Amino acid sequence: MLTEEAVIEALRGVIDPELHKDVVTLGMAKHVQVSDGNVSVLLTLTTPACPLRETIEKDVRAALAKVPGVDSVDVKFDAAVPEGRRLQDKASIPGVKNLIAVASGKGGVGKTTVAVNLAIALKNLGALVGLLDADVYGPNVPLMLGTTEQPKMLDEKTIIPIQAYGVKMISMGLLNPGDRPLVWRGPMLHSVVQQFLRSVRWGTLDYLIVDLPPGTGDVQLSLIQSVSVSGAVVVTTPSVVALADVRKAVEMFRQVHVDVLGIVENMSYFSCPHCKGKIDVFGHGEGERLAKMFEVPLLGEIEIDPQIRIGGDTGKPVASRGEDAKSIYAMARNVAARVSVVNLSGAAPVVQIL
Numbered sequence: 107m108l109t110e111e112a113v114i115e116a117l118r119g120v121i122d123p124e125l126h127k128d129v130v131t132l133g134m135a136k137h138v139q140v141s142d143g144n145v146s147v148l149l150t151l152t153t154p155a156c157p158l159r160e161t162i163e164k165d166v167r168a169a170l171a172k173v174p175g176v177d178s179v180d181v182k183f184d185a186a187v188p189e190g191r192r193l194q195d196k197a198s199i200p201g202v203k204n205l206i207a208v209a210s211g212k213g214g215v216g217k218t219t220v221a222v223n224l225a226i227a228l229k230n231l232g233a234l235v236g237l238l239d240a241d242v243y244g245p246n247v248p249l250m251l252g253t254t255e256q257p258k259m260l261d262e263k264t265i266i267p268i269q270a271y272g273v274k275m276i277s278m279g280l281l282n283p284g285d286r287p288l289v290w291r292g293p294m295l296h297s298v299v300q301q302f303l304r305s306v307r308w309g310t311l312d313y314l315i316v317d318l319p320p321g322t323g324d325v326q327l328s329l330i331q332s333v334s335v336s337g338a339v340v341v342t343t344p345s346v347v348a349l350a351d352v353r354k355a356v357e358m359f360r361q362v363h364v365d366v367l368g369i370v371e372n373m374s375y376f377s378c379p380h381c382k383g384k385i386d387v388f389g390h391g392e393g394e395r396l397a398k399m400f401e402v403p404l405l406g407e408i409e410i411d412p413q414i415r416i417g418g419d420t421g422k423p424v425a426s427r428g429e430d431a432k433s434i435y436a437m438a439r440n441v442a443a444r445v446s447v448v449n450l451s452g453a454a455p456v457v458q459i460l
């Protein structure tokens with residue numbers, strides 16, 4: 107007679123490849139049901155954007171196939187994103203499970219492009235996502251999302267984010283529409299951003315993506331120090347001169363004990379539409395080299411593609427068109443997986459996932 111216990115015992119042999127524990131110990135294997143020889147298992151992943159879903163399903167099927175009496179196996183998935191670690195002296199934002207900072211050593215490397223497309227991809231993969239445009243120098247998230255909608259203020263201390271492509275968003279740019287550049291002074295900037303962080307009513311979010319100002323100065327530091335950050339994504343381009351910028355960014359996060367989730371190499375290569383070959387415009391591979399050097403994962407390599415620029419310029423980010431934007435969805439899955447690893451392991455282990 108096939109029993110639930112026998113099935114659960116077999117599932118103890120299925121190890122999550124990134125969390126390095128079995129799916130029973132991790133509490134992922136839920137609702138094991140057995141009727142005659144038919145087994146159904148519900149597995150709860152730590153993110154709907156899990157890149158390992160297929161691997162885990164394959165391993166579960168293989169493990170159960172070995173159990174005597176099993177005729178058929180039905181594997182279903184759902185996901186519950188765990189809450190990020192709370193640092194004692196840092197404020198957390200109500201409802202926000204994980205705050206992911208997107209940073210770069212300098213401007214123009216595609217930080218906002220990455221932040222916006224990451225947010226939309228995670229949303230399309232099934233997560234609850236918000237996007238905070240904290241780039242006070244160039245708040246162009248609204249432009250890239252194609253919106254000028256004004257957020258509603260319930261009262262002086264409560265801002266309701268607007269929505270675009272299913273992502274909740276708030277931007278300094280919306281509070282200052284037009285092309286007037288904002289010249290914020292240090293303390294004023296700090297208080298405006300603080301107010302922002304405290305006043306926005308996000309509701310429940312699995313991930314809040316924050317487009318930080320470029321660079322590694324006081325503004326960036328005060329921002330990341332004031333809240334509990336799950337981890338940071340550092341965006342760079344593959345030119346050799348990016349090295350010093352990446353080092354500064356990685357060092358800044360380490361200094362304030364924020365885990366660097368990894369590096370995204372943007373404008374990585376160009377896929378020639380004619381010959382279909384990959385052309386290394388800036389010398390592709392630099393991101394991987396940097397990642398190794400700083401012992402952080404390479405989370406993605408995003409090609410140079412006129413469609414990515416046009417998507418940004420016209421307010422229709424490529425990620426909104428679905429999984430055709432392969433490199434972007436791959437990056438989003440890697441980022442989500444890294445957040446899970448960091449949350450569940452207590453400290454960011456050094457692993458290469460590409």
Ligand SMILES: Nc1ncnc2c1ncn2[C@@H]1O[C@H](COP(=O)(O)OP(=O)(O)O)[C@@H](O)[C@H]1O
Nearest residue numbers: 213214215216217218219409410411414415418
């Ligand atoms: N992978 C890419 N392919 C083509 N154009 C890109 C890519 N990434 C960014 N861009 C374009 O480069 C410019 C700068 O990108 P942006 O995201 O605004 O950079 P940052 O926020 O770092 O200043 C924008 O016009 C954007 O559309």
Ligand SMILES: [Mg+2]
Nearest residue numbers: 217218241244
């Ligand atoms: Mg930007």
